[in-house]
Amino acid sequence: MTLFLLPLLLFLMFAIVPVFVYSMKGAHMNTAVSHALKEAEAVGYVSPEVAARLNDRLAALGMVGVTVNGTGYPSYAGSTAGKVLRDAADPTVKLAVKYPAPNLSRMLRAIGGQGGGEAAEGFYYIVLYGRSEAYE
Template sequence: MRLLNFLKKPLKNQKGIADMIVLLIVLPIFLFATFSVVSFTLFVNKQAKLETVHNRALELVQQEGYLTPEIINDTTDKLGNIGFPPVVVNGIEYPSFTGSTNTKTLKDDGDPSVTLSIKYPATDLQKMLSLIGGNETEKTPGFFHIKGFGRSEAYE
Protein backbone atom coordinates (compact mmCIF):
# COMPACT_ATOMS: atom_id res chain seq x y z
CA MET A 1 0.00 0.00 0.00
CA ARG A 2 2.82 2.38 0.86
CA LEU A 3 4.44 1.63 -2.48
CA LEU A 4 1.29 2.62 -4.37
CA ASN A 5 1.08 5.89 -2.47
CA PHE A 6 4.74 6.53 -3.22
CA LEU A 7 4.17 5.94 -6.95
CA LYS A 8 1.03 8.11 -7.07
CA LYS A 9 2.81 11.02 -5.40
CA PRO A 10 4.71 12.26 -8.51
CA LEU A 11 1.49 12.09 -10.55
CA LYS A 12 -0.24 14.51 -8.17
CA ASN A 13 2.73 16.87 -8.28
CA GLN A 14 3.04 18.62 -11.67
CA LYS A 15 6.74 19.28 -11.16
CA GLY A 16 7.28 15.52 -10.81
CA ILE A 17 5.49 14.90 -14.11
CA ALA A 18 7.55 17.57 -15.85
CA ASP A 19 10.76 16.06 -14.50
CA MET A 20 9.72 12.59 -15.68
CA ILE A 21 8.89 13.86 -19.20
CA VAL A 22 12.20 15.69 -19.45
CA LEU A 23 14.01 12.55 -18.28
CA LEU A 24 12.22 10.42 -20.89
CA ILE A 25 13.25 12.87 -23.63
CA VAL A 26 16.82 13.62 -22.54
CA LEU A 27 17.90 10.09 -21.57
CA PRO A 28 17.48 8.50 -25.03
CA ILE A 29 19.21 11.45 -26.69
CA PHE A 30 22.11 11.14 -24.27
CA LEU A 31 22.38 7.38 -24.81
CA PHE A 32 22.28 7.78 -28.61
CA ALA A 33 24.99 10.45 -28.50
CA THR A 34 27.17 8.26 -26.29
CA PHE A 35 26.87 5.17 -28.48
CA SER A 36 27.40 7.25 -31.64
CA VAL A 37 30.77 8.42 -30.34
CA VAL A 38 31.74 4.83 -29.52
CA SER A 39 30.69 3.60 -32.98
CA PHE A 40 32.56 6.40 -34.73
CA THR A 41 35.71 5.74 -32.68
CA LEU A 42 35.62 2.03 -33.57
CA PHE A 43 35.14 2.90 -37.24
CA VAL A 44 38.15 5.26 -37.22
CA ASN A 45 40.33 2.72 -35.36
CA LYS A 46 39.50 0.01 -37.91
CA GLN A 47 40.46 2.34 -40.73
CA ALA A 48 43.76 3.20 -39.00
CA LYS A 49 44.60 -0.51 -38.65
CA LEU A 50 43.77 -1.06 -42.32
CA GLU A 51 46.03 1.85 -43.32
CA THR A 52 48.91 0.41 -41.27
CA VAL A 53 48.69 -2.93 -43.09
CA HIS A 54 48.35 -1.08 -46.41
CA ASN A 55 51.50 0.94 -45.77
CA ARG A 56 53.53 -2.20 -45.04
CA ALA A 57 52.16 -3.94 -48.14
CA LEU A 58 53.02 -0.86 -50.24
CA GLU A 59 56.63 -1.08 -49.01
CA LEU A 60 56.75 -4.71 -50.14
CA VAL A 61 55.22 -3.82 -53.51
CA GLN A 62 57.87 -1.12 -53.98
CA GLN A 63 60.63 -3.64 -53.23
CA GLU A 64 59.25 -6.26 -55.63
CA GLY A 65 58.10 -3.84 -58.33
CA TYR A 66 54.56 -5.25 -58.46
CA LEU A 67 51.90 -6.98 -56.36
CA THR A 68 52.96 -10.61 -56.04
CA PRO A 69 50.74 -13.48 -54.87
CA GLU A 70 52.95 -13.76 -51.76
CA ILE A 71 52.24 -10.13 -50.85
CA ILE A 72 48.52 -10.70 -51.41
CA ASN A 73 48.56 -13.77 -49.12
CA ASP A 74 50.63 -12.00 -46.47
CA THR A 75 48.38 -8.93 -46.52
CA THR A 76 45.23 -11.05 -46.41
CA ASP A 77 46.60 -12.96 -43.40
CA LYS A 78 47.52 -9.73 -41.60
CA LEU A 79 44.09 -8.27 -42.29
CA GLY A 80 42.47 -11.45 -40.97
CA ASN A 81 44.52 -11.21 -37.77
CA ILE A 82 43.33 -7.67 -37.03
CA GLY A 83 39.64 -8.28 -37.70
CA PHE A 84 39.25 -8.08 -41.48
CA PRO A 85 38.72 -11.73 -42.50
CA PRO A 86 38.14 -12.61 -46.16
CA VAL A 87 34.46 -12.10 -47.03
CA VAL A 88 32.30 -12.36 -50.14
CA VAL A 89 29.84 -9.53 -50.89
CA ASN A 90 27.66 -9.71 -54.02
CA GLY A 91 29.95 -12.41 -55.47
CA ILE A 92 33.15 -10.38 -55.01
CA GLU A 93 35.81 -11.60 -52.59
CA TYR A 94 37.29 -9.02 -50.22
CA PRO A 95 39.91 -7.81 -49.48
CA SER A 96 40.12 -6.81 -53.12
CA PHE A 97 43.35 -5.65 -54.73
CA THR A 98 41.89 -4.48 -58.06
CA GLY A 99 43.63 -1.43 -59.42
CA SER A 100 47.04 -2.49 -58.11
CA THR A 101 50.16 -2.88 -60.25
CA ASN A 102 50.22 -6.49 -61.50
CA THR A 103 53.13 -6.32 -63.95
CA LYS A 104 56.72 -5.93 -62.87
CA THR A 105 57.96 -2.37 -63.03
CA LEU A 106 61.70 -1.80 -62.84
CA LYS A 107 63.40 1.13 -61.17
CA ASP A 108 65.15 2.13 -64.40
CA ASP A 109 61.95 2.16 -66.49
CA GLY A 110 60.59 5.43 -67.81
CA ASP A 111 57.70 5.35 -65.29
CA PRO A 112 58.77 3.40 -62.18
CA SER A 113 55.54 4.06 -60.24
CA VAL A 114 53.60 1.27 -58.56
CA THR A 115 50.10 1.30 -57.10
CA LEU A 116 48.50 -0.68 -54.28
CA SER A 117 44.75 -0.57 -53.81
CA ILE A 118 42.93 -2.39 -50.99
CA LYS A 119 39.14 -2.42 -50.81
CA TYR A 120 37.17 -3.95 -47.92
CA PRO A 121 33.50 -3.65 -46.84
CA ALA A 122 32.99 -1.11 -44.07
CA THR A 123 30.82 -1.48 -41.00
CA ASP A 124 27.13 -1.13 -41.78
CA LEU A 125 26.06 2.00 -39.91
CA GLN A 126 22.67 2.00 -41.68
CA LYS A 127 21.14 -0.17 -38.96
CA MET A 128 21.97 2.38 -36.29
CA LEU A 129 20.85 5.28 -38.48
CA SER A 130 17.52 3.57 -39.19
CA LEU A 131 16.65 4.05 -35.52
CA ILE A 132 16.39 7.79 -36.14
CA GLY A 133 14.76 7.61 -39.55
CA GLY A 134 17.63 6.56 -41.80
CA ASN A 135 16.95 4.80 -45.09
CA GLU A 136 17.42 1.04 -44.76
CA THR A 137 16.56 0.19 -48.38
CA GLU A 138 20.21 0.50 -49.44
CA LYS A 139 21.88 -2.88 -49.09
CA THR A 140 25.51 -1.89 -49.78
CA PRO A 141 27.31 -1.04 -46.53
CA GLY A 142 30.07 1.08 -48.08
CA PHE A 143 33.75 0.28 -48.34
CA PHE A 144 37.13 1.11 -46.96
CA HIS A 145 39.15 1.90 -50.10
CA ILE A 146 42.78 2.78 -49.58
CA LYS A 147 44.95 3.48 -52.58
CA GLY A 148 48.67 4.19 -52.36
CA PHE A 149 51.32 5.12 -54.88
CA GLY A 150 55.05 4.46 -54.69
CA ARG A 151 58.20 4.18 -56.70
CA SER A 152 59.53 0.79 -57.75
CA GLU A 153 62.86 -0.21 -56.22
CA ALA A 154 63.25 -3.43 -58.24
CA TYR A 155 66.28 -3.74 -60.56
CA GLU A 156 65.46 -7.07 -62.17
Protein backbone atom coordinates in the same frame (compact mmCIF):
# COMPACT_ATOMS: atom_id res chain seq x y z
CA MET B 1 13.64 18.25 -18.91
CA THR B 2 16.27 16.01 -17.33
CA LEU B 3 14.20 12.92 -18.12
CA PHE B 4 14.29 13.91 -21.77
CA LEU B 5 17.97 14.84 -21.97
CA LEU B 6 19.37 11.85 -20.12
CA PRO B 7 18.14 9.19 -22.60
CA LEU B 8 19.17 11.40 -25.51
CA LEU B 9 22.69 11.86 -24.15
CA LEU B 10 22.91 8.15 -23.36
CA PHE B 11 21.91 7.28 -26.94
CA LEU B 12 24.46 9.72 -28.38
CA MET B 13 27.15 8.34 -26.11
CA PHE B 14 26.59 4.77 -27.33
CA ALA B 15 26.05 5.84 -30.95
CA ILE B 16 29.58 7.22 -31.16
CA VAL B 17 31.09 3.78 -30.51
CA PRO B 18 30.27 2.30 -33.97
CA VAL B 19 31.50 5.48 -35.67
CA PHE B 20 34.74 5.29 -33.70
CA VAL B 21 35.17 1.60 -34.59
CA TYR B 22 34.49 2.41 -38.26
CA SER B 23 37.14 5.12 -38.36
CA MET B 24 39.70 3.08 -36.41
CA LYS B 25 39.21 0.09 -38.72
CA GLY B 26 39.93 2.36 -41.67
CA ALA B 27 43.04 3.77 -39.98
CA HIS B 28 44.38 0.30 -39.14
CA MET B 29 43.67 -0.86 -42.68
CA ASN B 30 45.59 2.13 -44.04
CA THR B 31 48.58 1.22 -41.85
CA ALA B 32 48.54 -2.41 -43.05
CA VAL B 33 48.30 -1.29 -46.69
CA SER B 34 51.23 1.11 -46.16
CA HIS B 35 53.38 -1.78 -44.92
CA ALA B 36 52.32 -3.87 -47.92
CA LEU B 37 53.28 -1.01 -50.25
CA LYS B 38 56.82 -1.03 -48.83
CA GLU B 39 57.01 -4.77 -49.56
CA ALA B 40 55.64 -4.21 -53.08
CA GLU B 41 58.22 -1.48 -53.70
CA ALA B 42 61.00 -3.90 -52.77
CA VAL B 43 59.91 -6.54 -55.31
CA GLY B 44 58.61 -4.12 -57.95
CA TYR B 45 54.95 -5.20 -58.04
CA VAL B 46 52.10 -6.53 -55.91
CA SER B 47 53.17 -10.17 -55.84
CA PRO B 48 50.95 -13.00 -54.58
CA GLU B 49 53.18 -13.18 -51.49
CA VAL B 50 52.65 -9.48 -50.74
CA ALA B 51 48.88 -9.93 -51.16
CA ALA B 52 48.89 -13.04 -48.94
CA ARG B 53 50.79 -11.23 -46.16
CA LEU B 54 48.39 -8.29 -46.40
CA ASN B 55 45.45 -10.71 -46.22
CA ASP B 56 46.97 -12.15 -43.04
CA ARG B 57 47.39 -8.67 -41.54
CA LEU B 58 43.83 -7.74 -42.41
CA ALA B 59 42.54 -11.02 -40.96
CA ALA B 60 44.35 -10.19 -37.72
CA LEU B 61 42.32 -6.94 -37.69
CA GLY B 62 39.09 -8.87 -38.17
CA MET B 63 38.87 -8.19 -41.91
CA VAL B 64 38.81 -11.74 -43.22
CA GLY B 65 38.10 -12.59 -46.85
CA VAL B 66 34.42 -12.10 -47.73
CA THR B 67 32.25 -12.29 -50.83
CA VAL B 68 29.73 -9.55 -51.59
CA ASN B 69 27.52 -9.89 -54.68
CA GLY B 70 29.88 -12.50 -56.12
CA THR B 71 33.04 -10.42 -55.71
CA GLY B 72 35.75 -11.57 -53.31
CA TYR B 73 37.30 -9.06 -50.93
CA PRO B 74 39.87 -7.83 -50.16
CA SER B 75 40.24 -6.94 -53.82
CA TYR B 76 43.51 -5.81 -55.36
CA ALA B 77 42.04 -4.80 -58.74
CA GLY B 78 44.02 -1.93 -60.22
CA SER B 79 47.27 -2.78 -58.42
CA THR B 80 50.54 -3.18 -60.32
CA ALA B 81 50.56 -6.81 -61.45
CA GLY B 82 53.68 -6.79 -63.64
CA LYS B 83 57.20 -6.24 -62.40
CA VAL B 84 58.45 -2.65 -62.64
CA LEU B 85 62.20 -2.11 -62.42
CA ARG B 86 63.87 0.71 -60.54
CA ASP B 87 65.43 2.24 -63.66
CA ALA B 88 62.24 2.05 -65.76
CA ALA B 89 60.86 5.20 -67.35
CA ASP B 90 57.95 5.08 -64.89
CA PRO B 91 59.00 3.15 -61.75
CA THR B 92 55.64 3.66 -60.02
CA VAL B 93 54.12 0.78 -58.06
CA LYS B 94 50.41 1.07 -57.31
CA LEU B 95 48.62 -0.79 -54.52
CA ALA B 96 44.82 -0.57 -54.55
CA VAL B 97 42.84 -2.38 -51.85
CA LYS B 98 39.05 -2.49 -51.60
CA TYR B 99 37.14 -4.00 -48.68
CA PRO B 100 33.48 -3.70 -47.58
CA ALA B 101 32.91 -1.17 -44.82
CA PRO B 102 30.41 -1.68 -41.99
CA ASN B 103 26.90 -0.38 -42.61
CA LEU B 104 26.54 2.52 -40.18
CA SER B 105 23.09 3.50 -41.44
CA ARG B 106 21.61 0.50 -39.60
CA MET B 107 21.86 2.61 -36.45
CA LEU B 108 19.07 4.81 -37.83
CA ARG B 109 16.62 1.96 -37.36
CA ALA B 110 17.08 2.27 -33.59
CA ILE B 111 15.38 5.68 -33.68
CA GLY B 112 12.80 4.81 -36.35
CA GLY B 113 14.83 5.84 -39.40
CA GLN B 114 15.26 4.07 -42.72
CA GLY B 115 18.62 2.33 -42.35
CA GLY B 116 19.92 0.38 -45.32
CA GLY B 117 19.35 -3.36 -45.36
CA GLU B 118 22.53 -4.35 -47.17
CA ALA B 119 25.42 -5.90 -45.28
CA ALA B 120 27.87 -3.41 -46.78
CA GLU B 121 26.70 -0.12 -48.25
CA GLY B 122 30.16 1.24 -48.88
CA PHE B 123 33.77 0.22 -49.14
CA TYR B 124 37.11 1.14 -47.75
CA TYR B 125 39.12 1.92 -50.89
CA ILE B 126 42.77 2.72 -50.37
CA VAL B 127 45.12 3.51 -53.26
CA LEU B 128 48.79 4.14 -52.54
CA TYR B 129 51.67 4.79 -54.92
CA GLY B 130 55.33 4.06 -54.40
CA ARG B 131 58.61 3.89 -56.29
CA SER B 132 59.96 0.50 -57.31
CA GLU B 133 63.27 -0.55 -55.78
CA ALA B 134 63.60 -3.77 -57.83
CA TYR B 135 66.81 -4.16 -59.84
CA GLU B 136 65.85 -7.31 -61.74
